[in-house]
Amino acid sequence: MHLSQRAVLALSVIAGVAASGSAFAHGTLSKPSSRVYSCYQGNPENPTNPACAAAKHVGGAQPFYDWAGVNQANANGNHQAVVPDGELCSGGNSKYRGLDLNRSDWPTSPIRADSHGRYTFEFKAPAPHATREWKFYVTRDGWQPGSPLRWADLEAFCTLGNVPVSGNVYKLDCPLPKRSGQHVIYNTWQRSDSGEAFYTCADVRFEGGGGVTPPPQWQDAGPVTARGALDVGTTVTLRVFNDQGNDLERPEITLAAGQTAANQWPLALARKVNASAQHARVGVLKNGVITPVASATENRVYLTPGHLFQLDTRVPDPDPVDPPPGDYDFVYPAGLGSYIPGQTVVKGTDGKLYACRPFPEGAWCNINAEAYRPGTGSAWRDAWIAY
Known part of the structure; x- marks a missing residue:
């Protein structure tokens, strides 16, 4: 083998080692x-x-x-x-x-x-x-x-x-x-x-100040207790209220496969809350750090002072049945206040059809608030089922 060939081979070996190392x-x-x-x-x-x-x-x-x-x-x-x-x-x-x-x-x-x-x-x-x-x-x-x-x-x-x-x-x-x-x-x-x-x-x-002021000391507001597994597609929401009962924030997660077991969905919810909420944390408090754990009973809700929480779960909507073309009762918001839970179908501002949920959730269908506008409001799924 000529010297130049040995040099090329040596460089090839070195390059191969470098490539495998970077992997x-x-x-x-x-x-x-x-x-x-x-x-x-x-x-x-x-x-x-x-x-x-x-x-x-x-x-x-x-x-x-x-x-x-x-x-x-x-x-x-x-x-x-x-x-x-x-x-x-x-x-x-x-x-x-x-x-x-x-x-x-x-x-x-x-x-x-x-x-x-x-x-x-x-x-x-x-x-x-x-x-x-x-x-x-x-x-x-x-x-x-x-x-x-x-x-x-x-x-x-x-x-x-x-x-x-x-x-x-x-x-x-x-x-x-x-x-x-x-x-x-x-x-x-x-x-x-x-x-x-x-x-x-x-x-x-x-440098130069800035940053955010740490929140007040977290207060233990109660446990997150999973009494059993939930279905894929279930939405779990942590609603945080002030002392007047007004919603402050509502981080939520829709459960995917692998998140539905009783020791897993509280963990999935906690990670969502801790990544997005300002007034709430979920997990186990140790040495001043609140850490989510995979458990049906150990996670607790911690809130900034003066706040309350409620945990809501909403099961997946049943498979919708396509109504005949034009088969709806109102073009939203016409007729608002007279919608019948479980019966009224409206055409939303997005051109799609929505059915008022059965009672008691269907009571939200008649609430004149942007949050419950079918298809577009931040909480429309609390009131409506999409076709």
Whole structure:
């Protein structure tokens, strides 16, 4: 074999190894930059940052090159069980133990909320995955940079479900809590297609106020009790009221296959509530963090002070029977107030036909409110069945 042929073969082998290695990459925060990603960008072989240099002395340079792999293969949402206190930045993975060094001189990124108190995190993912949950934490007020990082030092401030990826980057919009000075933002990314989870520490410096004021202390308002499984297509709604009985918000979920068991639909509802509601959280309260669990009885509803809740379930509509063309009683809203539950059919403003639900839900058909406008109102399904 000629020398040039050997060189080509060697380059082919190296390229193959590099390609196979990248296939096992996963992801890390790039905005703000994670601890491991900052060290990777700051010369892995000869780090200019003293904390990165100390981490290299402990674990070598390879962890920096493998910045996307801070993981636990079998976390399955049980992050505190698999990642011990003091090992949060390494994700409990000994390969990355240098990231757990208790230092105050890690590279930091400035962070500031927008005019709405929100911030869009960017998570660089060379190998995107189907997602069960994204969760963001920030170190509590009074935490000192350079101290060991424990779960009790963290306060959760944002939980998201499956977010679409764009160009190998997840953009994750969250309310940003009010802080000042240097802190750590901690992120967990739990896959839905396996038990594997990924962990990220980002050293940040909060600038210029902004952010959102943390809500008042959550108050325990009662349990979410599942007395049995529900049907696929059932809609479960958590309605939150003020002390005058007015609806404040109503996060809801329509159950899909795999979410209907008695220990699963409360979990699905809790994730929806925690990702979208302002005045409510659902889960188990521990160390100041409310975490949803797969259980028929353990999840509880926590509300901001002075509020009440009601849990509503609505079974799937029966298969509609197509009425003959023109077979309707009114063109909505004509005749409003005289509709008969279980009988009246109207033609909605969208041109489709809707039947007034049977009593007692059908009483909502005669309510003159935008929310109950058939087909278009935010709560039209409470009153109408679509043909």
